[in-house]
Amino acid sequence: MADAPTADPVYQTDALIAEDIEAYLDTHQNKTMLRFITCGSVDDGKSTLIGRLLYDSKMIFEDQLAALENDSKRVGTQGQEIDFALLVDGLAAEREQGITIDVAYRFFATEKRKFIVADCPGHEQYTRNMVTGASTADLAVILIDARKGVLVQTRRHSFLCHQLGIRNIVLAVNKMDLIDYDQARFDAIVAEYSAFAQEIGIENFVAMPISGIKGDNITGKSANTPWYDGPPLVEHLETVEINATRALEQPFRMPVQWVNRPNLDFRGFSGLVSTGSIKPGDAVRVLPSGRTSTVKSIVTFDGEQEEAQAGQSVTITLADEIDCSRGNVLAAADAPPQVSDQFEATVVWMDDDALVPGRGYWLKLASQMVSATVAEPKYEINVNTMDHLAAKTLELNSIGVAEVTTDKPLVFEPYAENRALGGFILVDKITNHTVGAGMLHFSLRRAQNVHWQPTTVSREDHANLKNQKPLVLWFTGLSGSGKSTIANEVEQGLARMNRHTFLLDGDNVRHGLNKDLGFTEADRIENIRRIGEVAKLMADAGLIVLTAFISPFRAERQMVRDMLPDGEFIEVFVDTPLEVAEARDVKGLYKKAREGQLKNFTGIDSPYEAPENPDITVNTVEMSPSEAADHIIRKIISLI
Structure with missing residues (x-):
């Protein structure tokens, strides 16, 4: 009788390989994900840094590497063999000008964590693109050219990152090789940035001297900076706490994106859980109506689940037939978010045409869309001095604080507490262009004090x-x-x-x-x-x-x-x-x-x-x- 297939060395080898692959996939699947951005002024080396991270993490295919080497020779790289920026600057216009215009997203992974990095443009005219990249980031790497120090765009991007809720800041003083790794210069830049950071409310940041081209303090400690006792960049990225961890500790929130009704016997509410967790039997409240019910089941593509957590897309069925549709929010019954139609907000204007106070715009917040007007700004913020300036409107890339009024109540939370229910965009009703982005601070008191008085004669x-x-x-x-x-x-x-x-x-x-x-x-x-x-x-x-x-x-x-x-x-x-x-x-x-x-x-x-x-x-x-x-x-x- 022939031996069983498992006794054959070939079959044994295949089985071991399969086990290794399964173990690798399982490990990779369970890694946490960090989303971060690189930002700063023009030519601070953002694209080069990301290219270096991709190269060092072996996330480049052989054909990509060959094309990169050819492109590097063609465009000229000042003596270096590879121009890492070309891995990220994909637009022809970017390669021709040597700048980043659009937001380029790249994926890479290490043994400990997966990463999605957004390379944001440095030019002031593309600030709107930077806001897009920062809106979903857990961490920001703010680069500074060691030769130039803190610039206006450094301040602008730092302020926006803070306003957009990014609490993990890395101050990467780049191109240290061009100043002979001068510690005094590094310390002076960190001191200047620290003073500015305190003004805008950034309580903590991690400063590190790096060289994107040479690789100093990127994946390992550099011998060129013996005076630096902090971690290299990759080690910090692998260990820093991310927003997903904090989101799990908050009350349950899920904006309803779709009412899932494949047949008459099933009616569920689909969406992405933004914060907290939920289990069958938990009490939930539907907002803005305020009706309550309990969770009957949690359904995904893989079948029913015992729990749903922040970051998961699920379909929730309820024990009671209550009214709920797209734009509503399912929330923990005992800790619901707020509902209002008048707010104070920070608005970042992103359109060539200035804000027109009183004009109606579409306001999109999570899955909610309402008509909204923005009042004349209370003030515009000078990102260089942090002064509050009088303003009648907001021009392209301006940042101001204004009151926003909506035609219907919004389910919301302050942006500082919940990005998903606190961040919004403004859309021009005629052109459908996104013209602004904003962060809600709080509802206005008069919004709670003024109510519709019902009348008998309709x-x-x-x-x-x-x-x-x-x-x-x-x-x-x-x-x-x-x-x-x-x-x-x-x-x-x-x-x-x-x-x-x-x-x-x-x-x-x-x-x-x-x-x-x-x-x-x-x-x-x-x-x-x-x-x-x-x-x-x-x-x-x-x-x-x-x-x-x-x-x-x-x-x-x-x-x-x-x-x-x-x-x-x-x-x-x-x-x-x-x-x-x-x-x-x-x-x-x-x-x-x-x-x-x-x-x-x-x-x-x-x-x-x-x-x-x-x-x-x-x-x-x-x-x-x-x-x-x-x-x-x-x-x-x-x-x-």
């Missing part, structure tokens, strides 16, 4: 008493287009049909309600916001409201549309070419604007954003005011 009752359906007809167009004339004709026609109406005209409102507002972009936005609120109240009273305002910006017209129930906002575009409106110039305003006597005049030195998809369009070149009014009434008669 808006439906008001409309039924008038035997009509409420509607807002929003006339928009250039000055001189005929908005007021046509709106007046429409109101007369509706009055003859026994409809209850009210006409809000731009000039008339500025005599009273909005007489304190000018014609700057911010004042125009506030003008429309107030009119939108008044129009909404009148619609609640059951009226058909007509408004005749230039309302030049699409975002503000959308803001008013969002205030009203679906179908109750009708945008009427009075389409008149600029040359025709200017030729009419009934009030002589275009003439004054052309002569420079009237600033911020729409169509001349202030833009008019024509509607892209208006509900109704009337062309006053082709129609008389009465014909335009008849056309509008025919369009809306079925709605009222």
